[in-house]
Amino acid sequence: AQKVTQAQTEISVVEKEDVTLDCVYETRDTTYYLFWYKQPPSGELVFLIRRNSFDEQNEISGRYSWNFQKSTSSFNFTITASQVVDSAVYFCALSEEGGSQGNLIFGKGTKLSVKP
Amino acid sequence: DTGVSQNPRHKITKRGQNVTFRCDPISEHNRLYWYRQTLGQGPEFLTYFQNEAQLEKSRLLSDRFSAERPKGSFSTLEIQRTEQGDSAMYLCASSLQSQPQHFGDGTRLSIL
Numbered sequence: 001a002q003k004v005t006q007a008q009t010e011i012s013v014v015e016k017e018d019v020t021l022d023c024v025y026e027t028r029d030t031t032y033y034l035f036w037y038k039q040p041p042s043g044e045l046v047f048l049i050r051r052n053s054f055d056e057q058n059e060i061s062g063r064y065s066w067n068f069q070k071s072t073s074s075f076n077f078t079i080t081a082s083q084v085v086d087s088a089v090y091f092c093a094l095s096e097e098g099g100s101q102g103n104l105i106f107g108k109g110t111k112l113s114v115k116p
Numbered sequence: 117d118t119g120v121s122q123n124p125r126h127k128i129t130k131r132g133q134n135v136t137f138r139c140d141p142i143s144e145h146n147r148l149y150w151y152r153q154t155l156g157q158g159p160e161f162l163t164y165f166q167n168e169a170q171l172e173k174s175r176l177l178s179d180r181f182s183a184e185r186p187k188g189s190f191s192t193l194e195i196q197r198t199e200q201g202d203s204a205m206y207l208c209a210s211s212l213q214s215q216p217q218h219f220g221d222g223t224r225l226s227i228l
Binding site: 004035037042043044045046047050091093103104105106107108109 | 149151156157158159160161164172174205207209216217218219220221222
């Protein structure tokens with residue numbers, strides 16, 4: 001069965017702190033994609049990143065970085081020097097593109113509050 | 117490049133009524149997805165179109181739900197005989213082939 005677990009329901013930090021959002025996934029497929037989406041209070045899901053299962057290289061984009069480890073089935077997301085505008089719900093998602101049509105399986109999300 | 121557009125943004129209706137939502141995907145995106153999101157949960161997949169063909173339906177999509185994409189462009193999602201449990205945010209997403217999905221703002225359905 002495919003499953004995405006985001007164990008942290010809510011996280012609160014003070015501006016400029018670093019914060020890591022955890023994501024653990026389960027899948028039987030060898031070919032799959034992992035995603036992170038941001039959902040600000042306005043409601044629209046904003047795509048942040050996609051990684052395929054064959055690329056374990058970590059990625060950095062500005063203050064955002066992602067750590068993909070197949071050995072622990074984890075795809076964690078770190079925000080460095082957090083800002084108030086980072087406050088949102090963050091979703092990790094899995095797509096088994098190899099076998100299905102690519103519908104996303106989401107975790108329950110982690111609500112991040114960044115206080116000034 | 118305009119984003120995914122959903123209408124209406126908010127729908128309030130009485131239990132037992134039928135409702136229809138519309139989604140206009142990003143132009144040239146051949147794939148269109150519908151998801152449902154309840155409070156405190158992640159989106160759950162409902163159904164998926166490639167062009168005008170509905171290729172996959174979740175078991176969450178009961179007989180009261182029907183989705184169409186008649187010309188491979190916009191899509192509609194209809195819920196018949198609405199129930200209290202249908203209250204949720206209905207999200208539409210589109211993508212070009214297997215590229216990442218881009219989501220609309222959603223339609224929030226409230227059942228009185």
